[in-house]
Amino acid sequence: MTLSPATEADVATITAHLGRQPRAIRAIAARCPSGHPAVIQTNPRLEDGTPFPTLYYLTCSQLAAAISTVETTGVMREMTDRLADDADLAAWYLRAHQSYLDERNALGDLGTQVTAGGMPGRVKCLHALVAHSLAKGPGTNPFGDEALELLTPHWPTGDCA
Template identity: 55%
Template sequence: MTTPPYETPTAAEIDVVSSQLGRAARGVVGIAARCVCGNPTVVATAPRLDDGTPFPTFYYLTHPAATAAMSTLEATQVMPELTALLDEDDDVAAAYQAAHRSYLADRARYGDVPEIDGISAGGMPTRVKCLHALAGHALAAGPGVNPIGDAALARSSWSPDRCVCAQPGAAQGTSTAG
């Protein structure tokens, strides 16, 4: 786990992220989490893209297997269950509020964008809207920071501890792991 400010990504890292996304990566200011093999898993994205578009999703999940796992979870209707947890458990709700504040503080290090002031991602701080964003935050911030992102990762078929980058359909890249 690393915390902002992130080092500027290399051209090779941007190429891997672009391959993972199937399009040119935009606004990447750093690699926020990596696969155990060293490939990017989550990028940190500028709060304002080069074309001037405000972009609230600071932590963007890029790893193909991770994004597929979050899509599968979303299709199983787990989001209403996780949203209900926020209503039922004051500790989880408080931790989710803290995750929202943490997310905003991380993004603020890369600029102030009035159009997205107070807006984080994934439905924070009161609901669960996008498991991709919440898992991305959980992977970047580390366990215990985003309880809903942690829960999504725990329920998914993908694990950040197991590399699947070389499997068919997964992006290939240069490992930076030693």
């Protein structure tokens, strides 16, 4: 993963995609195929000091819409059910959670074990898990990786902004 500073153009694109100013932005953590910001890394606290445990935040509106489409298929329940039956998968997901927590705590310890997306016990939000996979690369988050595979027919490969 290579973090890059957010340029004024990046912030303008993120603002357009979110429909509001991004909060607690630290850096661009991943870009969509057309080069626009897709995931930002955020500070563990908002500007007013409020805890913000989501270290990687999805900002691409087209990607968010594609993930929402996948979420409607019931895949999150199936993923969560697999955690109870597959010890290796559960251990991998726990490692993803711990890695996320360690990285966030290095920036500012919130005193909580809450990370994102339901980790480590369930799959609650594919948006957060995909953001984690895009930011850190394949092999980091098993369900983020799986969701990315499911998105292939839905997420554009051209100019999305």
